[in-house]
Amino acid sequence: MNILLNALIITLLSLNSFATYAGGGQSTQPLYYVIEEPFTINFLRQSDEKARYLQIKVALMSKDQSILSSADSNLPMIQDTLRVLFAEQNMETVKSLDGRSELQQKAYERIKAIFEEETGNSNLEAVYFTTFLWQ
Incomplete structure (x- = not known):
């Protein structure tokens, strides 16, 4: 009886492991990766020598x-790509809601391209600006 119970438990555990593996790492819940260091x-030069800053998380x-x-594992490349993108922006553009949305879309496209090139996986679904401070 003990042997039969152990065999059943092993079979159930094996099936559970297979179901997890067969899912390919996909979850039904959104998962997040937060880049801790903000971009400043x-x-x-664009503001008549007045101090103007943009900070984005x-x-x-x-x-x-x-x-x-x-x-x-690709964080340095992602950070560099975002720094270059953010530095390319015009002060007037990032102040508008449309400019912010366009910048967010460009960030998404550039990061997704990094994942495609480095991993062959393009399952990035969104890029969010969790902080967007204009001063």
């Missing part, structure tokens, strides 16, 4: 854990 951009969202795991 100085617009001094970024979070990535996917239902695929493998994308968010690869965000950590």
Whole structure:
């Protein structure tokens, strides 16, 4: 009887492991990767030598854990790409709601391209600006 019970338990555990593996790491719940360090951009040259700054904190969202795991190993590339993108912006553009939305879309496209190139996985679903301070 004990042997039969152990065999049943092992079979159930094996099936559970297979179901998790077969899911490919996909979750039905959104998962987030928060880039802890904020991006700070100085617009001094564009603002008649007045101190103007933009500070953005970024979070990535996917239902695929493998994308968010690869965000950590590709973080320097992601940060550099975002710094370049943010520095390319015009002070007047980022002040508008449309400009902010366009910047968010460009950030999404550039980060998704990094994942496609580095991992072959493009399951990034969104990029959020969790802080967007204009001063």
